[in-house]
Amino acid sequence: MTDVSFVRTEMLPEQAPPPTAAGAIGWARQNLFSGWFNTLLTLASLAVVYYVLAAIVPWILSPTFSGTSLSQCREMLAAAGQEAGHGGGACWGVIRERWIQLMFGFYPNHLYWRPIAAFVLLAVALAPILFSDKVPAKLIWFSAAYPFIFPWLLWGGTVWGPLSAAGGFVIGFLVYRFVSQSMSELLGLIGGVLAALIWWLLLSGIAVSALDSILPLGLEPVESRKFGGFMLSITIGIVAIACSLPLGIVMALGRQSDLMIVKYLCVGFIEFIRGVPLITLLFVASTLLNIFMPPGTNFDIILRVLIMVTLFATAYMAEVIRGGLAALPKGQYEGADSLGLTYWQAQRLIIMPQALKISIPGIVSTFIGVFKDTTLVSIIGLLDPLGLSNAIRADANWNGIVWELYGFIALLFFVFCFGMSRYSMYLERKLQTGHR
Incomplete structure (x- = not known):
């Protein structure tokens, strides 16, 4: 009997997958047109998307950015062949102006730098909290100080106010450490909270007034209204x-x-x-x-x-x-x-x-x-x-x-x-x- 067995000695080169099974076409066939029902849903969804975009895109792209009033926007839309209002074009002049x-x-206009600085510094303060593995660890000290910087930048006033508020936390922590080491942790926690409250409610105002009279440092106050x-x-x-x-x-x-x-x-x-x-x-x-x-x-x-x-x-x-x-x-x-x-x-x-x-x-x-x-x-x-x-x-x-x-x-x-x-x-x- 003749032996006709054969063993291949070399690997065949890889062949590219069929064009209809790879890339965007393959993804579409698998996810959008995998059957007659999915194909029907895909076509209906595309029709709805087209209808919505056909109504919204011209409204968004209306040429009214330079308008100074609603009547002027309507004139600009009429000149461009669009109808003003919900069914025609938007009046973006109001956003540009306001x-x-x-x-x-x-x-106040001349103090815009203060809220801008406050929110920029907010991003810096949040960085070590939100992305602790990607920023220097020492930045956490700025995060701890930021809650006192933030209100001072927005409302202004004497710099001794936020420093006095921070001092209450320092006093409470020192009392907590002392009492918890000599007595118990629960009593230390209660004592720390009471010490901080006494400082904020009774002593802080006196200290701020005294320091401000000696060295008045601060920013222009801004009313909450x-x-x-x-x-x-x-x-x-x-x-x-x-x-x-x-x-x-x-x-x-x-x-x-x-x-x-x-x-x-x-x-x-x-x-x-x-x-x-x-x-x-x-x-x-x-x-x-x-x-x-x-x-x-x-x-x-x-x-x-x-x-x-x-x-x-x-x-x-x-x-x-x-x-x-x-x-x-x-x-x-x-x-x-x-x-x-x-x-x-x-x-x-x-x-x-x-x-x-x-x-x-x-x-x-x-x-x-x-x-x-x-x-x-x-x-x-x-x-x-x-x-x-x-x-x-x-x-x-x-x-x-x-x-x-x-x-x-x-x-x-x-x-x-x-x-x-x-x-x-x-x-x-x-x-x-x-x-x-």
Whole structure:
């Protein structure tokens, strides 16, 4: 019998895949035209997209950027063969003329550098917190100092005010260290808080007045009523976000505490705040808080709003973090006990890092909701972007403008909220330790 077996001694060269199975054509066949039903849906979706873009793109690209009034915009659109209004072309002259006001409100023109510097420095201060592995570690000291620089740049006044506020934290920390080492950690915490409050409420004003009389250093003061636009929204949002997270952690831990008084105080606060609309709290901040203050007390309106928005966000943040704590298996707590860690050491090193990682989507969703809720301050007379849009439309030149202003405001809010959402996804990928 003849042996006809054959073994190839060389590899055949690779052949390119069929053109219909690779590249854009292959992706389209797999994802858009994989069957008759998907093909039908794809064609219908393309028709809808074309219809929407055919209506929106000409409206956006209207040649009215140089217009100085709605009537002039209509004349420019008529000359270009477009109809003014929602069905024709936009009047972008209002954005060109009023975008500064939408950004800064009625903040003095010659002091625009101060909010710009404050928000640029905000990015620097956030860098070591958001991207700790990509920036110098020593920059965290500037992040710690920034909460005192930020209000001083925006409101101005003597430099001794923020330094005195920072001094309260230093005094509280020193008292905490001394008492916790000589007595107990709980008494040290209580003593530190009381010492800081005594300094801020009773001694800080005297110290600031004395230092300012000896060495007057400061910036030109700016009244809160001149704040407005996105500067006001970002200020309220930043303060509420920065303060609600640590307060929410404290409230979540307090709600799970074995101390009955602490637990029920935290439960009462959380349930009350979550059961009341934010607009009600803002009305309380605007009208009722001054009734309970001593006669002649000047309680800044923005400070009142900041307190109420922060408390509102804290209640929701506490429930988000409590969900993260509840998601941890019991073995994590038992492991911390087996290592001989104290309660606060276990929370700092084992429990809270895992709970916060689990809670990242909920935390960022709360942040986004708080930032969008800053538009409610227009109800109590503060001129946020929506409040300013009403004032702009009251101008005879721009009476009738709606879509352009609201579209511009919506775009800026979307940029901020989308950025927070993207960072949330980046942080989840960075901290992912399990297997998918």
